[in-house]
Each structure stands twice: as structure tokens, then as C-alpha cells.
Amino acid sequence: QVQLAESGGDLVQAGGSLRLSCAASGTVRIMNVMGWYRQSAGKERELVATLSSARSRNYADSVKGRFTITRDYGKNTVDLQMNSLKPEDTAVYYCYGVLASYGERQVFWGQGTQVTVSS
Secondary structure, three states: OOOOEEEEEOEEEEOEEEEEEEEOOOOOOOOOOEEEEEEEOOOOOOEEEEEEEEEEEOOOHOOOOOEEEEEOOOOEEEEEEEEOHHHOOOOEEEEEEEEEEEEEEEEEOOEEEEEEEEE
């Protein structure tokens, strides 16, 4: 029922910026956690940034100072502003959401959006 939909992935040169957006649908409840993971070719999916309903932020060390996560809690959307992009940021970026529903923790994933940073 709950779905996450990402947008904003693109091809950009090193040093450039992108803004990713994700919207959750199918629930009127505030997502306990929303954020972003990414997966590069040949690597495992890794956390990029999360922002909880308690307003707690978590960033991967590799993106601290360059990426900023924001949420609209009422609309259940989450954005990722990515600045000073590096080729190593190239990955498929997945929106991530956690919802406490029906007495248990549910995890949701978006379909992914490709970010490619050229040198």
C-alpha cells in the first residue's frame, strides 16, 4: 500500500549539485524515518542520510558537509541536496522509509534514481 517515489537523478559534472526528492504515498501517518541509501556498481547498498520524525539526522561520513537532508513531515516527503559532487558519488540512490504500523516496523524502498557524476 505504501509506496516511495524518487526523482531528480541526473548526469552532472564533478563539483556540481543535484537535488533528489522522494514522496511517500498510501499513508497519512508520519514516517518514523525517511532518508536515502545508494548503491554503486559492484558495491553493497549503503546509508547516505536519514532524518527521523524526532528530527535526528544521520549522514555517512563521506557526504558530511556536502549533502543536506530535509523533510516535509506533513507531506511525507524527503529531499537530498547534494553539493560538491564527486565521481565516487555515482550510484543509484534509493529513497528509504520506516513506518510503525499494525504493531510492527515496516521498511519501504523507492525504485531508485541514477546519479552519475563525471570527472
